[in-house]
Amino acid sequence: MHVQHLIVGAGFAGLCAAIKLQEDGETDFLVVEKGPDVGGTWRDNTYPGAACDVPSQLYSFSFAPNPEWSMSYSPQPEIQAYLRSVAEGSGTLDRFEFDTRFEEATWDDAAQVWRSRISGPAGERTVTSTTLVMGAGSLSEPKLPEIDGIETFQGDLFHSARWNHDVDLAGKRVAVIGTGASAIQIVPELQQVLEASGGHLDVYQRTAPWVIPRNDRRYGALERRALRRLPLLRKLYRTGIYWAHEAYVPAFTVEPRIAAPAKQAALANIRKGIADPELRARVTPHFEIGCKRILRSNTYYPALAADTTELVTDPIAKVTGNAVVTADGVERPADVLVVATGFHTTDLPFAEHVTGTAGRRLADVWREQGMAAYKGTTVPGFPNLFVLVGPNTGQGHTSMVFIIEAQVAYLRDAIRAMRERGLRAVEPRERAFRRWNANLQRRMKRTVWTTGGCQSWYLDEHGRNTTLWPKATFTFRRNLARFDIDAYDTHEERTA
CATH class of the missing domain: 3.50.50.60 (FAD/NAD(P)-binding domain)
Known part of the structure; x- marks a missing residue:
């Protein structure tokens, strides 16, 4: 089976990628999801009291506002229902395969495709794809404590x-x-x-x-009616919440x-x-x-x-x-x-199953060099691989959905550039990759995450913060506003 785009994961990231690719006419894609439904983190985390710690007016897709949130910090069932509703209304679910595991992917340099092995209700099979979009997320694999006995x-x-x-x-x-x-x-x-x-x-x-008060409140019927009927009011709510949270960045x-x-x-x-x-x-x-x-x-x-x-x-x-x-x-x-000991965040499990050029696994590359990507999205030696919620894209203060939408916009522009120029493959140049990450780590040395006197899941085993973005989120969006093809090595279509 061959598709143009294989998307792994059906949480916020994978769903966003599927919807936006379809908008661009890129309808030849497959989304594989190990669970039984869309939702990712919000499908799996059903513990008592589960809720978002970012107001839901912001923790939702900008292109799919929801005026029906019951509270400013919505509980898990509402967020899962929202994602299910968005998926159903998108017209993309016919290309989702649930209860299907992504087992491994290997780049075929001769054919210029990814060969991925997946297993699910239809059995085990190989899918080839031009691009591989990893939307598995960083909070998907629980981390168990190493305690004797x-x-x-x-x-x-x-x-x-x-x-x-x-x-x-x-x-x-x-x-x-x-x-x-x-x-x-x-x-x-x-x-x-x-x-x-x-x-x-x-x-x-x-x-x-550190635990601050949760200024939660229930939306009344009149307020929800106004949000339903007045798009400008919804936009004002979202914009106000965005800038209030962005004020934490300095x-x-x-x-x-x-x-x-x-x-x-x-x-x-x-x-x-x-x-x-x-x-x-x-x-x-x-x-x-x-x-x-x-x-x-x-x-x-x-x-x-x-x-x-x-x-x-x-x-x-x-x-x-x-x-x-x-x-x-x-x-x-x-x-x-x-x-309640968190997740694998500095050693993303999917990397163990992705092999790029020269037969090198992404996990091995990251173990040697530290988890890193160009603009949090692409990696040298792994052509046409796009990682959503990748290294140094995390947020300690605001909505990851904002970051996901910026990365998906970058992915879309990359695919458009490949179409227009007749390219089979793109991968970031080593020089651009190293410059990007050296700048990130220089900035990281001045942040509270490095100087604040704590050990956190933001840091890897070498004490490097490979998880968070050390600037304002609007600068991240600006950096990914267009696909900078000059920073990439490209491979043209082969002709007979």
Whole structure:
């Protein structure tokens, strides 16, 4: 089977690519998705309390506004329903294959195509394509903690991104490992269930996060009606939210002291939610705000202060069949172990399955040189490979959808350029690639993510931030506004 474009993943990125390619008349594409539906992260993360921490007026496609959001920070079921609605209305779903895994892809230099092996309900087969668009995302593969004995735990154990809804938590002793973005949404929900049923909650904290109030509110019927009927109002909402969030950028990239108001709001949030001075001290971070992702919650601190909750800050030494043991020798019984320890972000799993020119795997290249791409999207030695949500495209303050749309625009312009010039393949020149990433890393040295005094999932094993974009998002969009073919080696169509 041959298609012009093979797209891997059906979350925000893959869906955006499919819709925009179709708009351009590039209808010969296939989208493969390992799950049973569109949605990606928002299909998989169904844990209690799951919601977006960016207002949904911004965390949605600019070309598909939704006036029906019930709240300013929409819960997971609404976001998943939104993506399903957009997909159904796009006329592209006939080229999606669900429950189909991308196994591997190899560049065939002689034929100038990607040869990809996929497996699903139709069996295992090879698909050749001119371009390979990776929309698998950076928050798709859960990362399990390396804790001695965790494999011997005899109770129920699951990652927050693979929530087991068949487990009845009532009256149980539940342990949550991690205090990141997912955990602060999960903990208040579990605390209420366990308090009402005579259960107990242990929360294992390695590093205290900064948590500011969540200024959430419900949209009334009149407001939704106005958003439905007045496109200009929707645009004003989206624009206002965008610039309010963009105001964080100087604090992250120029001068951390600019974030003083946010820091004071976070400290006030602690004082409001926790009365005990000792517990307040344990949840107060010792690094600059913004060094790790700033979290939002009004209920996290009250949940930690509840009589049925214990915050554990001693390191975990091991897990036994029915307990978690900390370094001080204390053994805390557990019936359920919830692992909220994030995802593979600096070692994107798909890279293990992509082989470019000279037979080199992308994962091996990145292990040697560090995860990097030209404009976060293309890589030397991997012709016609376009990575959406690639290296140094992540955001610590705003919507990734903005970045995805910029990358898809770059992809579209690349395909147009290839059509117009009769090109079979394009790949970024090594010089352009190195210049782009050297500039990124120079700028990164001045950011709070490097100087803020924390260890975060933004950093790889060498301490390099290969995850985030160190400038304003409008500069990213400007850099990808057109396909700069002069920065690429090109291969023309072969003629008989």
